Amino acid sequence: MRYLIIGASAAGLAAAETIRQWDPRGAVTVVSDEPHPPYSRPLLTYLLSGEVSLEKIWLKAADYFQEWGFEALLGEQVVQVAPEEREVRLRSGRACPYDRLLIASGARPRLPGIPGEDLEGVFTLRTLADWRRLDAALPEGAEVVVAGAGPVGLKAAEALARRGCRVALAELESQVLPRLVDTQAAAMLGNALLEWGIEVYCDTKPIGLAGYKGRVRALALADGRELPAQAVLFAIGVTPNTEFLADSGLAAAGGVPVDARLNTGLPEIYAAGDCVQGVNLLTGQPAYVPIWPAAVEQGKIAGANMAGANRRYPGLLPQNSISLRGFKIITGGLVQPEAEDVEIVSELDRRRGHYRRLAYREGRLVGLTLVGAVADAGIYFHLMSQQLPAAEPVTPGRLWG
Amino acid sequence: MKTVIVRPERCVGCLQCRLACAVEHSRTKNLAGAISEQVTPRPRLRIYPGRQHLAFPNKCRHCEPAPCQQVCIAGAISRTPRSTVDIDPAKCINCAMCAMACPFGVLTYAPLYLAPDKRAVALKCDQCPEREAVGRKPACVEACKVGALTYGEWQEAQEHKGWALAQAVFASLQAPPETEPAPPPGIRLWRRINS
Known part of the structure; x- marks a missing residue:
């Protein structure tokens, strides 16, 4: 049996390891568009603050792929999935045949779609390459605006403040961590942010980026204010990576739809992780919750099912842990x-x-x-x-x- | 694997295990030294008031597979060759993902002398590796005076518990059926009148 896994992060690797347990002889190939060995995405903000060093972000040992007997195609971007021919086409022109395919292509940061996003100094933080770009572009004492006060935006803002940047945090909704905590917890967090010198602007909609000679100069808000910035980091959420599925009929607007076995509808294709349109365990309603623990769990179940098991995924339980300088918030389930x-x-x-x-x-x-x-x-x-x-x-x- | 076996029905909540645990996980490894250390050593097990019993000692079960290990984003949690689940304080980033995953709530976050530059790291039972290396029991087991914490193979403990339960069920089936004591004469008369 030839197993092909698109994506080498939480879901993809959990699936590969589970397949290996169920099917010791199957050929497992892992494709990732990133040239690096697997690393921990949630650690990028810790990398930004200097709490961890670069050599500590790798998820696996250096000889991981050899040890588990996986073939790794790193730095190879998938451009098309052809279910009829049962093969996946890569940008390099190579075609990979498969018997079972897992789509664990993850997600990428969204941008708000405002003028000036192509200016130099506009960042997102999702990949190691993003971190390299951001890290190289930040002089000490720079003014940085972080747009979006979700878990990533908050941790990034705290990390930048720790590096000595002057940080402003802009949030569309009326409180930090909207939809994750209530007003009381948000107020406690807001006080902590003030203490660390992070300015918080809530109820503000970014409408444009002002630039000077191709470099970003300020973030313009809907109420007429301008937040001066040498760098603007957008952390306003992610969108599933499903472009390469466009002509295969597997993708929908909110991610890849799957059934309770994490099957996409085609019997040999499964999906797991941040690219999946999930179901909330508590409400039974479709929900898009891109979180690490759910990706690992889905990867394990999809991997087992690919290798012949019949396991069901009951649905995902939203849960987030936010830890900033020892100030911890854990939240989950139905908040509002x-x-x-x-x-x-x-x-x-x-x-x-x-x-x-x-x-x-x-x-x-x-x-x-x-x-x-x-x-x-x-x-x-x-x-x-x-x-x-x-x-x-x-x-x-x-x-x- | 050999592990600390908890018998909550025996625990009286004296908390001596907590003291012994904190001392064992200090730099000096003796009580007098531990008190005066710069980083206060913390115990890694907790005793709660119980519902059926006086007290309930709660500590890491070293699950297999371990939920905390699976969600650790820093790769700090690993399984040791002696099959305990261990946290590497040098890698821990104090993100509290493990607290979110642990179904037994055994993790605490506090500074540790092994990671002096960190505000806090995740702490839980490591089953005293230095003691095991020299053939001693874990500190909490040594401290327990009432046999609520013992050290042994968990399969054996489970087998023994199952056997004891079977014996109890068997004994209750073998016992002669309890006859109801005869009611006093007044009640007997009252019942006869009513029936």
Whole structure:
């Protein structure tokens, strides 16, 4: 059996390793458009701040592909998938035949689509090449605007502030981490950001980038203000990489649609990771949640199914961990539940700076926000993903003791 | 694998295991020295009030496969040759992904003398590798006075527990059926009148 995997990150490698466990003799080929060995994307912001060094971001040992017996095609971009011929065409002109194909092509950062995006000094941060570009272009004390106060934008802003840049954070919605935390947690985070010297501008829509001699000079906002900047970093979300699927009929607008077995509809093609249009575990509704733990889980299930298993993916549980200079927020599930039958229980410990917000529906936990004390987060997520009854306050002793 | 086996029904919540654990994971490895260290050593197991029992000791189970290892974005969590799950403080970036993944909530974040330049790193039970190298039991097991924490092969412990349960079920089936004590004469009379 010839297995072909497009993408060599969380989902792709998890799938490759799972295939190897199920089918020790199958030929596994991994294609990635990046020339480097697999590295940890979430570490790029830590790389930016200097908390980790370049040699620590590699996910696997140097001889990983030989050891597992995978063929690696690094630096090769896939331009077309031809399901009829059962082959994948690469930019170099090479065609790779397959018996089972996994699409784990991931996602790339979105840009808002405003004038001036082609100016020098406009960045996104998703790949190692992005980091190299950004790292090289930042003089000390530079003024940087980070657009988007999501997990990536926040961590990038904190990293840039740590490097001595003057950072302004611009957010479209009325608070930082919109759709991930409630106003109380956002206020606590906002205070921390102020303390670190990061200016936060909420309710602001970027409308254009002002430039001078081809270099970005400022970010113009809808309310008429201009934030001066030698560099602008957009962290406003990602969009799935599905262009190469355009004429195969596998892609839809919000990513590759898959069934509960992570199959795309064609029996030999599966998809996993950030390129997939997922289903929220708690609501059963389609949801696009590009997070690392879900990508690993989907990769394992898709890999097993490609090798002949029949495993089902129950749906993804949104969860995020944001850790900035020891200030930790873990959030997940339904944060702003629309339904009326959701009961919210929240506790605030001002002295210690701890906050806990739990959302219950029909005696089951459906939403969680923890600020400060995050040690028990995994227990809550376990209760949520298993849909166990959890009416009383949750402590490990009450659960198991 | 040999591991710390927890018997919550025996635990009285004296917290001596926590003290022993903190001392074992200090630089000086003795109580007097540990107290005065610059980076306060922290225990890696916690005792909660229990529902059925007095107290419930909670520590890393060294799961296989380990959810924390799978989500670690820094590659700091690995399985050691003696099949425990270990965190490398030099690689840990304090991102709290492991706390999000651990279904038992055993991770804590605190400074560690092995990583002096870091604000905090993830800490959990490492099953005292230095003690095992010289053939000693883990510190918490040595400290436990009531047999709530013992050290042994978990398969054996599970087998023994299953055997004990089977014995108890068997014994209850063998016992003569309990006869109800006769009600006092007044109640007997009252019942007869009512029926």
